[in-house]
Amino acid sequence: MSLPGVRGALLAGGLGARMGPLTAGTCKPLVPYAASCRLIDFSLANAVRSGLPEVVLLSLHRETELVRHLLTHWDRSPGTRLHFGPHERLLRGGRGPDRRGTLPERPAERGTADALLASAEHLFAPGADDLLVQHADHVYLFDYRPMAAAHRASGAHCTIGVQRVERRYVKLFGMVEVDRELRVRALVEKPREPTSDLVFTAFCLFRIDALRQVLGELAARGEDGWQHDISRDVLPEMIAQGRPVRAYPVGGYWADIGTVERYHAEQLKLLERPHPIPPEALPRSLPGAPPRFVPERASLLGVDLPAGARVERSVLHPGCRIEPGARVQRTVVLPGATVARGVTARDTVVLAGEHLTADRTGLTA
Numbered sequence: 001m002s003l004p005g006v007r008g009a010l011l012a013g014g015l016g017a018r019m020g021p022l023t024a025g026t027c028k029p030l031v032p033y034a035a036s037c038r039l040i041d042f043s044l045a046n047a048v049r050s051g052l053p054e055v056v057l058l059s060l061h062r063e064t065e066l067v068r069h070l071l072t073h074w075d076r077s078p079g080t081r082l083h084f085g086p087h088e089r090l091l092r093g094g095r096g097p098d099r100r101g102t103l104p105e106r107p108a109e110r111g112t113a114d115a116l117l118a119s120a121e122h123l124f125a126p127g128a129d130d131l132l133v134q135h136a137d138h139v140y141l142f143d144y145r146p147m148a149a150a151h152r153a154s155g156a157h158c159t160i161g162v163q164r165v166e167r168r169y170v171k172l173f174g175m176v177e178v179d180r181e182l183r184v185r186a187l188v189e190k191p192r193e194p195t196s197d198l199v200f201t202a203f204c205l206f207r208i209d210a211l212r213q214v215l216g217e218l219a220a221r222g223e224d225g226w227q228h229d230i231s232r233d234v235l236p237e238m239i240a241q242g243r244p245v246r247a248y249p250v251g252g253y254w255a256d257i258g259t260v261e262r263y264h265a266e267q268l269k270l271l272e273r274p275h276p277i278p279p280e281a282l283p284r285s286l287p288g289a290p291p292r293f294v295p296e297r298a299s300l301l302g303v304d305l306p307a308g309a310r311v312e313r314s315v316l317h318p319g320c321r322i323e324p325g326a327r328v329q330r331t332v333v334l335p336g337a338t339v340a341r342g343v344t345a346r347d348t349v350v351l352a353g354e355h356l357t358a359d360r361t362g363l364t365a
Contacts, residue, residue, distance in 0.1 A: 002051030002079060003148055006205070007128035009119070010043055011112055012136035013060030018259045021351055027062035029136035030069055031263070032334055032352070034270055034282050035291035035302035035317045038069065039257060040136040041283035043203075048077045050144040052132065056083040056122050058115040067091065073285045085119045111228035117215060124208055131206045133230065138202060139266060140254040141277060147248045148205060156246040157210035158238055160184065161201035163250045167194055173256065174200035174231045176247060184245040189231045200231060201250050214238055253277055260363055264349050267315045267332050271298050286335070288318040320350070 016028025023031065029040035047055050059066050067084060071091070075082050084091050116123060116133075123131055130151065132144060151159035162176050170191065176198045177186040187200060214237050218226045226233045238245050253276035255266040270277055271293070279293045279300060291302040298313045305311060308324035319335035322328060326339040327346075334352040339345050344359045 002053060003132075003145060004053065005127075005129045006052060006132050006144075006148055007123065007125075007130070007208075008047050008052045008055035008132045008134060009058055009116065009123050010040075010047075010055050010134045010136055011058050011115055012040060012066060013058055013115055014137070015061055016137070019263065020260050022260060022263060022349070025352065027059075027066055029059075029066055030062075031257075032286060032317050033139065033257075034267055034277075034279075035286070035300050035315050036279075036282040037285045039139070040066070040069070041073070041285050042139050042141070043134040043136055044070075044074050044077075044080075045283040046140070046142050046144065047132075047134070048074075048080045049141075051079050052144065053079070054081045054083055054128075055134075056085055056119060058085060058119055060115070063087070069285070083122055085122050088122070110223075111232075112230045113215065113218065113226075113234050114228045116211075116230070117219060120212075120215075124212055129208055131208050131211060132203070133206065134203050135256075137257050138255065139257060139277075140201075140250075140252070141281060142203075142250065142252075142254075144203075144205075150248055151205045151246065154246050155244060156205075156207070157243040158204055158206045158235065159246045159248050160187075160204040160235065161250045161254075162198050162247040163201050163254055164197050165199050167197045170194035170197060170199055172258075174202070176200050178247045182247040182249075184235075184239055184247050187231065187235045187239060189229070198247070200235075201254050202231070202256065204230075204235075210238070210243060214241075214243075260349065264332055264347075264363055267300075268313065268330060271300060271313055271315070286318050291318075 012029045014028055016023035030038045033039050171194055175188045175191045175194050175196050177196050178184055214234055218233055257263050279291055291300050293300050297311050299311050300315045302318035303316050303320055305322055306324045309322045310327045312329045314328045315332045317335045320333040321338040323341040325341040327344040328339055329346045331345045331348050333350040336353040337350040338355045340357045343356055345356055346361045348360050348363055350356050
């Protein structure tokens with residue numbers, strides 16, 4: 001069963017500036033996660049699981065390495081075709097990044113709505129009535145088909161995913177207010193004083209004709225007449241115009257990985273029992289054997305441990321090295337990193353390629 005008439009738009013062009021050293025050497029969608037995959041793999045796995053016929057990549061920064069990853073791991077997924085937006089003809093013409101070295105640079109974009117406009121000819125091409133917008137830095141497993149069915153049955157111009165969180169965390173997200181019939185009455189991005197515990201999960205289904213019209217109206221305001229963002233402009237404008245915008249409750253685990261702290265905390269959350277995402281259900285794209293959960297260490301391990309290494313409640317990615325006598329607690333160790341003999345790493349992230357030779361407690365800044 002597939003999603004006929006739905007096209008995907010995968011937003012993967014953010015700088016990831018709040019991720020600090022994690023994105024110093026790679027683009028945010030390719031940051032390793034859960035000893036198994038890259039961040040972008042979750043949204044692609046959801047697209048394939050749901051039978052989404054086509055996903056258009058909306059990338060911008062360090063596109064060459066991102067495209068190589070997708071060509072290697074996702075380009076032959078049954079039932080789901082990848083479209084590389086403005087690079088499609090170049091890549092499908094046999095002159096991809098492996099032959100040319102790098103993809104050509106493109107103009108900067110001010111926000112997620114600009115990304116939609118930049119790829120409008122691909123996103124709004126014939127063959128689809130609805131556009132599913134995804135982000136490349138969200139961790140969750142989801143089947144979009146029931147959401148699409150509810151969207152079409154309601155006649156909504158847009159249906160947004162929503163989830164309840166603790167009120168103190170609402171200010172990190174887009175706050176949503178709904179009525180009893182789940183009609184969206186307001187969406188406020190990162191409110192200072194939250195009045196609701198419902199947040200936007202940042203994936204949504206737009207009716208393409210309605211989206212094109214609203215984007216056109218916003219663009220007509222000029223460069224400085226709006227913020228060029230889906231959550232700050234497009235959705236509030238639809239609501240203000242009285243267009244039908246519906247909320248779709250999202251059950252289960254969902255996480256937006258926007259900071260080093262969230263990156264660390266949400267991976268440790270995967271170690272809880274029962275697992276929010278079972279290890280065997282994680283997408284796979286990192287080399288080596290699948291990671292294994294070791295109950296006696298309460299850890300997710302992508303490497304074998306030497307005798308004398310003490311590891312507790314941690315995530316060890318493939319290609320890292322823990323020396324005998326090292327101690328690792330509540331820590332994420334990335335590919336190529338080493339925790340030296342006698343060193344304690346606690347409550348931190350050991351970066352890719354880092355050789356940790358002195359004790360460290362607290363998150364990498």
